[in-house]
Amino acid sequence: MTLKVPPSSDLKLSRPPSRTARRSVIAKLWSGAAHTEAIAPLLVGLCALLLWEGAVRLLGLPPYLLPGPLLVLKTLVQEWPDLFSSLLVTLQITVLAFLAATVSGVLLAILFTQSKWIERSLFPYVVILQTTPIVAIAPLIIIWLKNSTFAALVVCAWIVALFPIVSNTTLGLNSADRTLQNLFRLYGASRWQTLWYLRLPSAMPYFLGGLRISGGLALIGAVVAEFVAGTGGARSGIAYQILMSSYKLQIPRMFAALSLTTVLGVLIFVGLTWLSDRLLRHWHDSALPREH
């Protein structure tokens, strides 16, 4: 399996309207204001769930083929302690990998922008890291780090989450306004002053765009690596629960675990979007309210 990631820069530069619309819905929900814009997608979701439940009942599908949403919800409540503690393990892996990817990604991007030659020599290897299917190398990493499956899982998730941050931040650091660069030179700014006062702030919107992609990817990386690790780990994450449930044909439980993972992914995205809006609200177009 390869993870399909849209070119992160494109995502940043030409944001499709649907994304903006979704963002504004999230922002509205977040501010606590019940708004008609928020009702529409909720209604769609509710209709889909009703249709699903109705179809399952009408066609008499057995739960091991397709459980209805009500049954999934019931299972979720019943299995909550087990599933939630597993989710926390996955969350831990995700957060650690995400933090590692953020720190190392920004440092790498800064290194790349110090010289064209460093970027030319190293960037291809970051791309290779990105294009290597994580499922293929996860077993190796787990064997290499056999003393700690947890560390191996973090490394796998880190590899998946790294690229958008490096790529976006490098792009951002390189797109500092030329005139401002001249101004900094004219006033005798040092390399560090230019980096700190000009390049890093210029890179902020790009970096935050990368962050939003990486947040979701860190979770996907963690789940994929857990799948590969299988049942071997001492501390089992949510993917382990999905895997075990499917082995035992406990399909409602599998759906419950799956929906928990999805909710976690959405929460990560919403959180990072909120962070991005907070940090950019004074100056960047992406954080301004949309004009109709």
Add this chain to the structure above:
Amino acid sequence: MTATAIALHQINKTYANGTTALQGVDLNIYTGELVSLVGPSGCGKSTVLKLVAGLDQPTHGHIAWQTRERHLAFVFQDAALMPWATVVDNVHLPLKLKGQSLRASRSRIQAALNLVALQGFEHSYPRQLSGGMKMRVSIARALVTQPQILLMDEPFGALDEISRSRLNGELLQLWQQHHWTVVFVTHNIYEAVYLSHRVVVMGAQPGRIVATVAVDEPYPRSESFRTTPQFNRYCREVAHHLAIGDAPTPDSMPSPSPSLSP
């Protein structure tokens, strides 16, 4: 006129791709004068400013300075403000780069903002300001260093006509108070004549000085100067030299291409 502040001797500038931006440019800039460089796009007038500012090096020739200390400030065509910083932080930038804290620079920043009439906008962000106000911030940022020489690269080029003529008047007032040496690049003949002691007319391909027109009109110049016959005469003279400069010189004339011949 008084002492020469900056002297450009036989400046040539050729870029790596072979285009000649400047050829044989001789120009004396006198202390305390306001001199304009006027010319079509690609005549190298901005290049002259960049060379004077030290942002680029001439291929041949050299630039002599009257004083060792160069208190230079540059105002660019686009205001080039940092969008993430407030007006105060933007104006603080040149001092910050010299290691002066915001606290220590407060009074100088406020003085610079007062000069360009931006009191009350200290904590605004650039996107909240109009084009003219952004340019005022940019000018305040240049003035906060208390420069002696002000290099302005089409500073009002992106503004509407009303803002432009208002800022022209304000610039003249400031200049009379502070006696800076100003090198002002523009493609607007009227602006150049209205502001300057001398208008240096440049031609393109290769970039060179075609003529210098002295505007013998005493300062302070009021807005009504723009409607006098003398003003018109100066403008016509500059336009005349521009037209000559635009015609290719014989040695740079390309052989007539078939599509252009009748």
